[in-house]
Amino acid sequence: MNRFDALQNKLNELAEDFLKFYEKNNKAAGTRVRKGMQELKNMAQEVRKDVQEKKSKLK
Numbered sequence: 001m002n003r004f005d006a007l008q009n010k011l012n013e014l015a016e017d018f019l020k021f022y023e024k025n026n027k028a029a030g031t032r033v034r035k036g037m038q039e040l041k042n043m044a045q046e047v048r049k050d051v052q053e054k055k056s057k058l059k
Helices: 002-024 027-058
Strands: none
Touching: 002 027
């Protein structure tokens, strides 16, 4: 569950930048959102690998 918590925390960290970019058209916030989303993508990929590994061990 630590990975899930880390994903949620990262998304919560980005919430303010999402608002700044989409509601206030803040360009720098958009850059931070893109960077954060890339980090989330990488984190999600690690979760996918871990789940697949554990699934294959259950067979």
